[in-house]
Structures are given as structure tokens and as C-alpha cells.
Amino acid sequence: MACTTILVGKAASYDGSTIVARNEDSPNGQFEPKRLEVVLSQDQPRTYTSVESHLCFELPDNPVSYSSVPDALPGHGIWASAGFNEHNVGMSATETITTNERVLGADPLVVYQPAQGKPEDANYVPEVPGGLGEEDFVSIVLPYVNSARSAVLRLGSLLEQYGTYESNAIAFSDSNEIWWLETIGGHHWIARRVPDDAYVTMPNQLGIDSFNLNDAEGAQLEHMASADLRSWMELHHLNLALNGDESVFNPRISFGSKSPSDHIYNTPRAWYMQRTLNPSDAWDGADARYTPESDDIPWCRVPEQKVTIEDIKFVLSSHFQDTPYDCYGWKGTRETRSAYRPIGINRNSQLAVLQMRSGDEPGAAVQWMAFGSNIFNALVPLYAQVSCFPDYFTNTSARVSTESFYWANRLIAALADRHYGDCIQKIEAYQQTLTAFGHQCIARYDQLLAGLPRVQAQPLMEEANQLIAEKLKEETDKLLSTVLYIASCKMMCGFSMSDNERSE
Template sequence: MANAVRVTDAFDVKLSCKFKEARIMVQTNHSYCTTILVGKNASYDGSTIIARNEDAGTAVNPKKFVVVQPEDQPQTYHAKLSGFNNQLPDNPQRYTAVPDATDDQGIWGEAGVNAQNVAMSATETITTNPRILGADPLVKNGFGEEDLLTITLPYIDSARSGVKRVGELLEKYGTYESNGIIFSDVNEIWYMETAGGHHWVAERIPDDAYVIAPNQTGIQEVDFNDPAHFMYSKDLKAFVSAHHLNLGNGFNFRNIFGSNTQLDRHYNTPRAWFGQRYFNPDSVEDKSPMSNDLPFIAHANRKMTIEDLKYVLSSHYQDTPYDPFTPGTDSEKMPFRPIGFNRNQELSIIQLRPNVPSEYSAIQWLAFASNVANTLTPFYANVDVAPDSYRNTTKLVDSQNAYWVNRLISLISADHFHTVMDDVEAYQQRMMGYAHQRIIETDAAANGLTGQQLSAKLQAANDETSDHIIDATRQLLTTILTKASNGARGSFTRGHY
């Protein structure tokens, strides 16, 4: 697997889900990120839930959590990498985002919720095939992951309208990469996939279903007579017909536009296999991690929780022969790329709840650095400012900062996994219990409040929650640093003399 990843060394790699250099017009078969989508009838409390790891080309790419106010949103957007320029609509909304710590390579806003409780996550890098790239080449000065959240989320009022806006932009300007883009509101989740420079399709995820998407084109049969569940570029059918792209029956978007390579079978499909093995094991018991026919739409054998999503998005093939943390294992010889690993940068799980007033129904659960050793912090989205320890990330290491304290923990725990994981897992259990307690308490305190009074209450709650979790995280760092130091190479005591 290490050799496969090094295929990117010839390129200038962006420390995010994608390639840094927008000028690269080569569609590669491996990038980063893993997505899970959960319909409202499949979740434990009736919420729509969207989740995505943002991974990187290297282990360190500092991130921060911010609230963007309308007055801070640009009127004219200029992409740093591709040169894409766009005059943005008037009257943007407030929204949350998880951008890079500095914007020298662009914003890379990644995931957030706007003031109308519409959520977006962008993007899941996906693969396509050379026939598509020949018929509809990628656009050198189009837009991509760097840009998508910023030019979309402030201007939409539903998940469906998010698909419509990005579709119109794609058809007009084009993109320099292939991506999966997620939209949700309290009722619907839509997953949109691009193919070539200008073509796309989007599917509404059934309410009783879930999806796990691992850097591959996923959407399967498209029903052109079902506008309630499918949207697509205007000329999609004609384009496919004109270029003889459909090699089978029906209209299977994955088969027509996707790839099916050896690298997919080692880098991508094993992640979907592990997730489906966890949520609905009976359906994959006869399939291997390299199976090329795992379904896009899946159904769990139980209601799905925030903890379930965190478990899968932190997973490393535990309880299988492919776990790189198995004692005595050479991790570089493991055949499959895990979901939870050192290149995780941030995880956003966005939960839109139907059972509380809309003014405080949106929660963005956030974790920084490697998911194997971190925990989620729940943030109410209807606030004006994010907590200091999550907002003020710099490129210098700072153990007071959420990104950096978790990055340090991830480094130590990876190198001393079996020495410190009891401490890490106990911390994770305590913090998730605390997080759910805080939501119950804050919902009760917010009941009946409106306007600025409500926003101030939610912001104070976010601050208190983050302070508690940061304090516990710094204590964990102290504990595991002490343990790991005792076993460091070159140690010596007088008792050895």
C-alpha cells in the first residue's frame, strides 16, 4: 500500500482531501476522505446525519473551526490554486466551516451548517475512467474542493437547492477534479457526484438507508423518471449515448463513469467493506474486502448512532487479519488502506435533529487529527463565534489548541499503541458520555429562548463544552507522554549497571 500511495510523489500534493496543484489534469485513482450518510429513519433519533473524514497527503495539515458571518463572506470569489473567479450572489447567510489554518493555498472550508440548518460537506474525492476524461476533459481553471463550500453553502435553503446550485456552476464553469458532494437538511440527504469537467448526477439517500463512500464513484442505477430521488446534468443521457459510454444495460452511473482498478481494490473498496461488515454483516459475509460489487445504498441491521459513525470512521480493520496495529505486524506490508490513520485531519459529523426547535437543532460534531485516538466535540451551529481553542489554529505547535494537542496524541499513540490505548479508550468513553450530557443540558437551558439571547446561550455552552474536553485531552497527552517516555529507546537506569 505504501508503494501505491507513493504514486503521488510526482505531483505537488495538497495537504487536504485533494491534490494541491489544480493545474494537474490527471485523474488519479487514489485520494483521501471517507464519507458516511445516514437517512432520518435509519438514525437513532430521527436525525439526518452526514459524516466525512478530511484526510491529507501527509500527516500534518492544521485545521480550524470558524463561524463565517455575512459581512465576512467575499462578494467576488478568487480561487488560489486554479484561478477560478466568480461573482457571488447577494445576501449570504452565516455558516460554520472547517478551513485550513491559513489560506495561503485557499480556504478549503470542508464542512458546515448555514443559518437555515442546511449542511454541506465537500468533498469526497472520487475516481472516473479515461473514456469520460476524453469525452469531457477536466477544466484547468474550473472550481474544486478548495472553493465549493464557500461558493455554495451561504446561498442555499435546502439540500436539493445545494445540488441545483452546484449543478449550474458545473455546467457553466466546469471542475478540475471529480468529487462527491454532500447536502442535508432535516428531511433529506443528497449525494452528488461529478464526472468529467461538466457532468454530474445526484441521488437522494432513502430515509431508511445509509451510504459509505470511499473515494470511488458510487451511485448506481439512475431513474430518469424519478425527479424526487434523482437530479442530473441536462445532457447526461445524450452525452453518454453520443460517446458510446454505456457498456451495459440500464443506466448504472458507477459502471459508466467510475473506475475499477487494482488500486481501487486496495485503497477504496476495503473501506466500504469494513463499514458494511459492521452495520450489516450478513450482506457481506460472502464478499472479500476487494469486492467490486458492494452496494451504494445499504441498510443497517439496527438504528445508527453517532458512536457507530465515529467507530467506523476511526477503524483500522480491527478484528480482521488486516489491522496494522496487530503486534508483530509490519504496517507497511498491510494490503489495505484503513479509514482511521495518521493522515486524518478533521472529522465533521453533522446532525440535524427533528425533535427540538430548529433554532438549536443543528449540531456539528468535530474531531481533529487521527480518529484512532481522538474524540468528538458537539458544537451548536447557531452561534456567532467558535471557541478559541478550535478557532485560533496556527501552523506552530500549541498544546492549548485542539488541532495540535490531538495531533501530538495521535503521534504518540500510533508509536505506542498497545501501551497507551487503554488510556485513550477510557478517555474517549468519558468524553462521549460528557458530550451527550452537555446536549441534554443545553437543550433544556435553551428551551424558550430566541434571537440573540438564544445564540449567546448556545455560544456559552459551546465554550464550556470545548474547555472541558480540551482540559481532558491535555491530561490524556500528559498521561500517554509519560508512559511512552518510560519505554523510549536508549533508556537506562542505575539498576542496569
């Protein structure tokens, strides 16, 4: 699953929030419809079975309710993606990452093995369940944790017990901190706390570029890891540093990949996000500190100014604007404009921005949502601590319908793509209108919610969400009408009598 993530510490964000944001992208050639829902505590299963790996195990008692962005169509598992639980803990899972052959040889992925033959056969071999994966993580972790740290420890213990069949990275947040966990082979993992004054960019690569084993084995102030990580690394010669303290190493070098395909698919995305948030650095030309193909772009850095929701939406919708690599641009050549994989891509399924504001009030957790291709969609805020979300977000089905936010954006994007120059101003106006309305609505309802207990706050939060959904549908319908008209006028079969007239 291809995705792009940005994490923003509370001292680096515009309002003191911790912010976790991730594009979920469908695999190449697929478009996986998504929807938004609340999983109530009474609806959480007590026995969990993974569709992909056939792994089955018991879940703890007393789960809490949580928001979720699952696949809309059945058959592939839940893929809950992102959400907040009742304790205002956020989770986004997952960013697919890369690793190397040494790691996979030292700790192989736990892959499902189908049964061979029939049970009545003498040589029958029963199936062997695989490990955990992106399909599972949110559903088996988020309902059972009360802080970002406790979420790291729960997922870490599950990975050690059951393993994973793929390489992934997961974000956890609360009002105080953000943690980023990366799987290492089948059963090992590392996690690092995002510095409060920094942001993190993640483009489908193992990203952490500095790790302190002493801290992970001791106070765990900034680092956590599998208990046997040090001895396992020593046994398999995974620390590649030539000299220095073996307790501090670069996981990206030890565990990650470094291939030409990374330079096409992954590193350009980190380059553009950091180019946007730290524009004073040298990013272009012969004197560039980092290029789109640099392997040492930092995992985290301090931005030049505080990061806003609009900054996050821009970078997670970007297609290398104002560079020779923009697929919709005029700079460079035809070759450069198709050289790198953009962040805003046709296969974007959903964008969830988990904004955890200070305090533990019910309204502190705001889940900003967009569906479909980010270049053409709008991002709007929703209070997360509710019993249900508006139909416009939840009613995605296999049937294409303008009554669904997901499908409405898919239609707009497909129509506008070929007429980008004619449509983009209309789309940008639409995006600005809705984000501004969202800020306005949240600010107004924050005042109404101040000091209210959860039981009284919830109806007000649901009322705010419904107002935002109604405005979103109204503006989306208008944009679809406009884009349809523009695309219709540009059809190749267009003809009128005046087309053949010549002026004398």
C-alpha cells in the same frame, strides 16, 4: 484529497436526525492544519477568486452566515470543508472520487493553464482559468441555499457553467433529507437522494450504483442530473448495460474506475464500514458475500440497527480491528496487516459530523468535531448556529501548541502510535468520557433552549460550546501527560542500574 464519508438517513439514525460525516485527510506526505470558524454574512466576499484555478466571478447578494472548517494556514485557498448555514442546511465537500478515461475523453476536466511568455511578447498567451474544486465549493454554495435540494441545484448550475478540475462528490442535508452529488467529467454531474432508512459508505470512488434518468428528467423525487446527461451518454456510448431499460443504469460501471489500486486503497474501507453496520452478512472466509476487494459493495443499504454517533466515530476511526488487516493487531501476518489503507490514518485532518435534528429551532443543528488522527482523538458536539466558536477550535496556527485542539491531538497520536498497546485503554477512556459529556451537555441545554427565539438562544448555545471546549481541553491535557509518560518510559535510551542485575 483522500477522505472517507458515511451518510445516514433520518429513519436509519438513532434519533431521527439526518447525519453527514466525513474524514478530511491530507494528501500523502502532508499534514494540513485545520480550524473551526463561523463566516458571518457581512464577511462573505461578493467577488470570489479561486487560488488553485484563478477563476474569478461574482457571488449573489444576501448571503447568510455559516460554520466552516477551513485550512488554518494561508496560501492554498479556503477549503471550507463542512458546515451548517443559518437555514440549517448542512454541506460537506468533498470526497475525492475516481472516474475513467472514457468520461474524461468525453468531457475533459477544466484545468488551469498558466500564461506563456510576457504580456509585451508578440507570442504571449494569457492564462486560462480552470474550473471549480474542493477549495471552493462550500464557500460558493452554502451561504446561498435554504434546503438540501436547492444546494444540489446551485452547485449543479455552477459546475455546468464553470466546470471542475477534479472529480469530487459532495453531500447536502437538511432536517428532512440528504443528497449526494458526484461530478462526471468536467461539466456533468449526477445526484441521488439517500434513502431515509439507509446509510451510504464512500471511500474515494465514484459510488452511486443505480440511477434513474426518467426521474432526473421529470419529478426529481430521488434523482437529479445535468440536463443533457442522457444525450451526452448516448453520444459517447457510456451506458455499458447489455440490455434493459437505458433509463436505469449503474453510474459506477459507466463513469467510475475499476483498478487494482482501488482494491488496496478504496474498496476495503467500504467493506469494513458495512461489515461493522451489517455484521450478520458473510464478510470473511470462502463463503464471504463481499471481500475487501469486491467491486460491487453496495452504495447504500439498510443497517441491522439504528446508527449512532458512536458508530460513526468508530467506523471513521477504524483500522480493520478484529481482522487480519489491522495495522495494530496480532491476527494475520506482517503482510496482511499492511495490505490495505485504513480509515483512521495518520493523515486525518478533521472529522465533521453534521447532525441535523428534526425541526428548525436554532439548536437543531449540531456539528460534532474532531481534529487529527481519528484513532487517537475525541469527537465532541457543538451547536452550529452561533456567532463564534471557542478558541480551542479556532486558534490553530503554524506554531505547534497544546492550546490548540488540532495540535494537541497531533502530539498525542505521534506519541501513542508506537506504544499503541500501552496507550489504547487510556485513549478509549478519554474518548468515552468526552462523548458522554457532550451528550449530557447538549441534552441539558436543549431543555434550556426549547421555544427560545434565535436572539435569546445564541448566547446559551455559545455557553454550552464553551463548557464542552473547557472539558475537552482539560481531558486532552491529562491524556497528553499520560501518553508522554508512557512513551518516555519506553525510550530506547532508557537504563537503570537494575537493568544489568541478575537474580541468582
